[in-house]
Amino acid sequence: MLVLIWTLSLILSAISILVMVVLVLRRVVAARREERDAASRRHVMTAMIRLAHDKDADAFLVAAAGTPTSVTADASSEFLGLVRGEEREAVLEALLRAGQPDFLESELKRGDEVRRLHAVELIAAYAPDVAIGPLRGRLAGDRSREVRIAAAIELAKIGTVPPLGELLDRIGYRGQRSRRLAELFRLLPEDSVAELRDLTRQRDAPGFLRASALEALWRRDGLAEPSVFVELAEDAVPEVAAASLRALGRIGHRASLPLILSKLRHPDWEVRMEAVEAVGRLGDPDAAIAMTDLLDDEQWTVRYKAAQSLLLLGPVGEATLRSVALEGAARKQRTASLVLSEGMPA
Amino acid sequence: MIEQWSATIVWAATIIAWTVIALGLAQTTVYLAQLVLAAYALSKRPPVARSALLWRRYGEVAPPIALIVPAYNEAMNIVESVHSMLALEYPNFEVIVVNDGSKDATLELLVEAFGLRRVNRPYEEALAHQPIRGIYSSPMTERLFVVDKSNGGKADAQNAGINVCRAPVFCVIDGDSILEPDALMRAAQPFIDDPVRVIAVGGTIRVANGSTIENGRVTQIHLPGRLLPLFQVVEYLRAFLMARLAWSRINTLMLVSGAFGVFRRAEVVAVGGFTKGSMGEDLDLVIKLHRLMIDARRDYRIEFIPEPVCWTEAPESLAVLSRQRSRWQRGALEAFFRYRSMLFRPRYGRIGFLGMGHILIVDVLGPIAEVLGYILMPLFWLLGILSFHYFLAFTALVFTYGIVISVCSLILEEAELQRFPRARDLAILTAAAIVENFGYRQINNIWRIKGYWQFLRQDNNWGEMTRTGIAKKGP
Structure with a gap:
């Protein structure tokens, strides 16, 4: 045993040092390649700037021909973010002629996750007839969920995504909590509203997903959907109830005021916070007394939001805050006086 | 009588030596396992x-x-x-x-x-x-x-x-x-x-x-x-x-x-x-x-x-x-x-066993065992109480495995992240990863024992951290 410990340690240390020596040598070679690539990048970048200015695609194609395709792709990703309108169109046209989409397609098939993700975002810059096919391919079959979401987002920006159910099946939403999914919902085309509405009502779907769908609905055209928000404000999942109350407040749905007021005593603090904020936005002075109780809530954010919402009610709310600041219990008093000193929420 | 005493001393020394070696082995095993896990994590990172x-x-x-x-x-x-x-x-x-x-x-x-x-x-x-x-x-x-x-x-x-x-x-x-x-x-x-x-x-x-x-x-x-x-x-x-x-x-x-x-x-x-x-x-x-x-x-x-x-x-x-x-x-x-x-409470699962267990081996027992080893292992060998193999095994655990762990960390860095810009830096760091095991590691353990002593004495002084001004420094 003792000899084994010693022998094994010698073997392992010799191997580790040897590997490190190989890596140092690899780095020497890589450094030379990087220098070469950096020079090529400068060259192709200059050609791209000239192209945007002079619209001389042929000169750019000559420069691109002498540059590794991956370097051109990398430079184009940066450059396209800087140009707009005709200049952007001219650059994209020239990149198309230089065979960039073919390279990006091969990256989408053979690259690692980072390169595939990058290629998805790059290929989406081209005309729909070039971009849609590869993007749909990634959405349908990429092994990385990040890449599938990115492809879906780009397809949504172009305005050609599959129906929501199919989209979520392809992305795979079990255990999914990415905020990027909320972004995707916001980008979905007009005809997806009914599907989004259905998703909000799917009790077996994750609360995060349903809340994201609710947010997308009110941001899109909340006034068209009050019945959904009213119904789901009663949902058992706090995340969903909170998102519905937020929606009701943001769209200014005064008819739901009694419902919102009933949520001021909800056991979940996020629901209470959204409810009190919604009441403030709806601006009903009669609600001031009910909101005053929340100035003593266990959660600071609820207390603070309640005070801000009271201020939003106008003279009645401000008078309520002043009287609490002068006479209320310590915690209520502090919250009221601090918000009074800070003024109206932005 | 002398023979009996001698046998007892050898027996006691053997137990101490094996305890020190076992703790060293446990530490090394933890480090090697960390290396494998870290390599896997790097290959799978987002x-x-x-x-x-x-x-x-x-x-x-x-x-x-x-x-x-x-x-x-x-x-x-x-x-x-x-x-x-x-x-x-x-x-x-x-x-x-x-x-x-x-x-x-x-x-x-x-x-x-x-x-x-x-x-x-x-x-x-x-x-x-x-x-x-x-x-x-x-x-x-x-x-x-x-x-x-x-x-x-x-x-x-x-x-x-x-x-x-x-x-x-x-x-x-x-x-x-x-x-x-x-x-x-x-x-x-x-x-x-x-x-x-x-x-x-x-x-x-x-x-x-x-x-x-x-x-x-x-x-x-x-x-x-x-x-x-x-x-x-x-x-x-x-x-x-x-x-x-x-x-x-x-x-x-x-x-x-x-x-x-x-x-x-x-x-x-x-x-x-x-x-x-x-x-x-x-x-x-x-x-x-x-x-x-x-x-x-x-x-x-x-x-x-x-x-x-x-x-x-x-x-x-x-x-x-x-x-x-x-x-x-x-x-x-x-x-x-x-x-x-x-510690080792089933309710806390991996935190109780692996997390707290790691602190026990590496931070609580590790420094004491290592410093004891530096004193006793050469002594046992020089006095002829234990064979040279014990001394070699301890040396391997402290020095040679130390080199393995440090160099492998550098390998991970270079294979996956490559944040040191020049090949020369890597060569210097490789040398440092080897040399640090001879002297620096030992001094570090002495400081840790000092920390142990301060902990036992409930000395809560943070000590002054002298700054030279990072924001204005150059090479």
Whole structure:
């Protein structure tokens, strides 16, 4: 045993040092390649700037021909973010002629996750007839969920995504909590509203997903959907109830005021916070007394939001805050006086 | 009679030798397992994109973050540090500098540099701390707040910052550290990808000594010219790239560095914030977070990701380094004994067995066994009590396996991250990874024993951390 410990340690240390020596040598070679690539990048970048200015695609194609395709792709990703309108169109046209989409397609098939993700975002810059096919391919079959979401987002920006159910099946939403999914919902085309509405009502779907769908609905055209928000404000999942109350407040749905007021005593603090904020936005002075109780809530954010919402009610709310600041219990008093000193929420 | 005594001495020496070797073996096995896990984690890590792409991808959905900067006698660096923090690339953040009763001109310099004015900012008194004397904001930027409070220590200052901040996520960073411009964006990624489960994220701390720093940014990376910080570069690689990445992979990360860690505010408030007076307040907080989430049976993640980088100044003198290492050791011992009820308790699963077990082997028993080995193993061999094989086995565990672990950490860095710009740097670091095992490691263990002694004597002095001024340094 003792000899084994010693022998094994010698073997392992010799191997580790040897590997490190190989890596140092690899780095020497890589450094030379990087220098070469950096020079090529400068060259192709200059050609791209000239192209945007002079619209001389042929000169750019000559420069691109002498540059590794991956370097051109990398430079184009940066450059396209800087140009707009005709200049952007001219650059994209020239990149198309230089065979960039073919390279990006091969990256989408053979690259690692980072390169595939990058290629998805790059290929989406081209005309729909070039971009849609590869993007749909990634959405349908990429092994990385990040890449599938990115492809879906780009397809949504172009305005050609599959129906929501199919989209979520392809992305795979079990255990999914990415905020990027909320972004995707916001980008979905007009005809997806009914599907989004259905998703909000799917009790077996994750609360995060349903809340994201609710947010997308009110941001899109909340006034068209009050019945959904009213119904789901009663949902058992706090995340969903909170998102519905937020929606009701943001769209200014005064008819739901009694419902919102009933949520001021909800056991979940996020629901209470959204409810009190919604009441403030709806601006009903009669609600001031009910909101005053929340100035003593266990959660600071609820207390603070309640005070801000009271201020939003106008003279009645401000008078309520002043009287609490002068006479209320310590915690209520502090919250009221601090918000009074800070003024109206932005 | 003499023969009987002699047999007893040999028997006792054999037991001691095997205990020392067994503990060394346990430590080495833990390190080797960490290496394998870290290599696996690196190969499976999520995509790393350039910061411009990150902004385009996540800018819309990134959560607001408060940067909490406790500052005690940081006059030398603080203005430049705050400038660099305000220039971070992140869509929605605020910087809260907490002046913890500094005796130097930290507050005055900030007031002068940013035209600070006293304001009335409402805040939640969720955590206890020394009284706040005033809160200041700057007309030059709405992102900056300075909290001036009575001295109460680092944890106390951090707690005041947590109270004052309004973001759902906060990042703690030392006043003398420099975040890379995209560090917040990268550290926020787990909070975007998995906002429900992720409660804390740690990033990499790198040694800035020797690098060129201009306008609060590391513009050229160089290795330190002096030996002591150079050894610390290897140590930091081992600690972050190997240990933390490995533990993070199996959701058993026990330490998110207080020099750069991002936390969800609600959970930190729920555990009472940073423990005041603790020598290892960062380790203490993470253990409390684990305990809270496991007790509440909540699914959660505490992650380490290697890409966000925070640069820090490593001690360049033996005296300062000695104080730092003794303090770290006291911090580990304090946390271990404070939460000892979690050790090997089935309720705490991987945290009780692997996390706390790791602290037991590496921080509680490790230094004692190693220092005992340095004294007894050569003695037993020279006195002819034990054979040369025992001595060789101990030597292998301390020196040769030490080389394996350090060089392999460097291999991981080069194979996956390649953050050292030149091949020459790698060659120098390889040499340092070998040489540090002969002398530096032993001195470190002596400092740890000193920390042990201070812990037993309940010596809670932090010791002065002499700064040379990272923000103005060049190679």
